[in-house]
Amino acid sequence: MNRPKTVGVIGGMGPAATAEFFRRLIVATPARRDDEHLRVLIDSDPRIPGRTAAILQGGPDPAPRLREIALGLEAAGAELLAMPCNTAHAYLDVIRDAVAIPVLDMLEEATAKIETGPVGLLATAATARLGLYQDAGRRRGLEVLVPDADRQADVTRVIAALKAHPSPGPLREEIGRVVDALKARGARAILVGCTELSLLGRVDESLVWIDALDALVEATVRHALPGRGT
Amino acid sequence: MNRPKTVGVIGGMGPAATAEFFRRLIVATPARRDDEHLRVLIDSDPRIPGRTAAILQGGPDPAPRLREIALGLEAAGAELLAMPCNTAHAYLDVIRDAVAIPVLDMLEEATAKIETGPVGLLATAATARLGLYQDAGRRRGLEVLVPDADRQADVTRVIAALKAHPSPGPLREEIGRVVDALKARGARAILVGCTELSLLGRVDESLVWIDALDALVEATVRHALPGRGT
Structure with missing residues (x-):
């Protein structure tokens, strides 16, 4: 068939x-x-x-x-x-x-698209804490960088804001600062591992950008x- | 409840x-x-x-x-x-x-929003031919203007193009010319009565714009x- x-x-x-x-x-x-x-x-x-x-x-x-x-x-x-x-x-x-x-x-599909590491993870605190993407990355020999506690709190706030009112606006800048911090720690790619954050589109043009939703x-x-x- | x-x-x-x-x-x-x-x-x-x-x-x-x-x-x-x-x-x-x-x-809801006539109709040839909106307009004492045959053919082509590839682009200009023709015939409002055409958004700022999808x-x-x- x-x-x-x-x-x-x-x-x-x-x-x-x-x-x-x-x-x-x-x-x-x-x-x-x-x-x-x-x-x-x-x-x-x-x-x-x-x-x-x-x-x-x-x-x-x-x-x-x-x-x-x-x-x-x-x-x-x-x-x-x-x-x-x-x-x-x-x-x-x-x-x-x-x-x-x-x-x-979705996690397997997204991880399979990563060819470059280390990869910075933008996701909910729960996804980060459970290590869902870190485990998938490890199986492929990829280092996954998670934002530090303060930056993860920023990500959490942006996700809540997008759920309240799904329009990018200044939220892109907030996520941009998290991305900068991950970049400073060596990230060469960003994995958007939260579908609310997918609504923002690509935030940084200088990094490989992988959106799990795509x-x-x-x-x-x-x-x-x-x-x-x- | x-x-x-x-x-x-x-x-x-x-x-x-x-x-x-x-x-x-x-x-x-x-x-x-x-x-x-x-x-x-x-x-x-x-x-x-x-x-x-x-x-x-x-x-x-x-x-x-x-x-x-x-x-x-x-x-x-x-x-x-x-x-x-x-x-x-x-x-x-x-x-x-x-x-x-x-x-x-949807037709009753859309027609109820029209306060100004005559209203120009952007719809499929079938919606126009069946008089779905003309009947609803008549019940409210509103004149509904339908594009002439050539213009309706343009509208039909735009609808098919939107079904094939849902991105506005130059299709807005094509519909703009149909709107201009309706305006020249006295239309003071436009009723977007095809949900594919709703994808184009408002095409003319000078007329009352009623979108049935909204x-x-x-x-x-x-x-x-x-x-x-x-």
């Missing part, structure tokens, strides 16, 4: 990042007419318990809700799942265990369209 | 218009954190049979698939449906008959959020 797969999206973490994933997926799909695009089912549920709060502060566990959403998308006809939230990938195994369809791994978009097109890879 | 309603979106007509609806809905929602946003279920199915082809050329009927999608969204938990495609509103009654939940009427976004927020109207 060479027909395109229906894509299910576990979304709402946050909503603007999900909308941006959807927009980029449409742009990245080689289509000239409506019917050459992919069918996409999105469940954007912004009341999934907070991932960072669960991981760092023992808040409510998001895993049961993530499973439910994955099962709902599968039941609705999804043949492939994508989850445009890096931190939620801490629960990837739970989701994969729940459904029979493939679930893409890596997930590319993997989705590759897996959903026949004759375009695995 | 004052909790927010889950919004279902009958999408994919075209995909970029659906993504733009989703983006504008997030921006228009008064939220400061993820969990203050609306839950949104989107079925973006770009293989729904073409509305214009069905209406003008006797192509395959999209009604059965539109019903199926509406029923699927209702079964998945949607409590309110929105359909960001003007032409598909020719099938609004079929969809309303199929489900028990409310289905918003009207649908506002109606969705109003109906989905408690204490914000009907």
Whole structure:
């Protein structure tokens, strides 16, 4: 069977990042007419318990809700799942265990694109603390630099601001200062490992810039369209 | 019950218009954190049979698939449906008959926003031919001006180009010339009655500019959020 797969999206973490994933997926799909695009089912549920709060502060566990959403998308006809939230990938195994369809791994897809190190990580405190990207980097012999505590607090504040009001504005400058600090410590590439930060676009032209959201978009097109890879 | 309603979106007509609806809905929602946003279920199915082809050329009927999608969204938990495609509103009654939940009427919402006439219509040839907006205008005593055949052909070409590659570019200029022709015939307002054309944004600053997609976004927020109207 060479027909395109229906894509299910576990979304709402946050909503603007999900909308941006959807927009980029449409742009990245080689289509000239409506019917050459992919069918996409999105469940954007912004009341999934907070991932960072669960991981760092023992808040409510998001895993049961993530499973439910994955099962709902599968039941609705999804043949492939994508989850445009890096931190939620801490629960990837739970989701994969729940459904029979493939679930893409944004972190693996993003890490596979890094050819240059050390790489500076822009992500939530939870993603950084869990070492999700550091582990992936280590498997490829790449050094991953995490912002120091003060700079990570700046990143956390920018992520919250983007969730409140998804417009870049002066937030790009704030992230620019974090990037400068990572550059001063030797970073030659930046990995945008939080989909809210993806909304800012490329902040520094002098570094290799890898956006995990783009890596997930590319993997989705590759897996959903026949004759375009695995 | 004052909790927010889950919004279902009958999408994919075209995909970029659906993504733009989703983006504008997030921006228009008064939220400061993820969990203050609306839950949104989107079925973006770009293989729904073409509305214009069905209406003008006797192509395959999209009604059965539109019903199926509406029923699927209702079964998945949607409590309110929105359909960001003007032409598909020719099938609004079929969809309303199929489900028990409310289905918003983008055309009514858009027409309700017009205070100044005559209003020039930018829409598909099918929407224009069926008189969907002319009827709504007549009920409010508003004259609706439709582009002449050559200009309508230009509009049709721009819509197809936006479906192929959703980037405004020179297409804004093409639509600008259609707007100029309508203005010369007395139009004091423009009604953007095709969600692909909504992607272009406001093309003329000298006229009242009403975008049906924005009207649908506002109606969705109003109906989905408690204490914000009907």
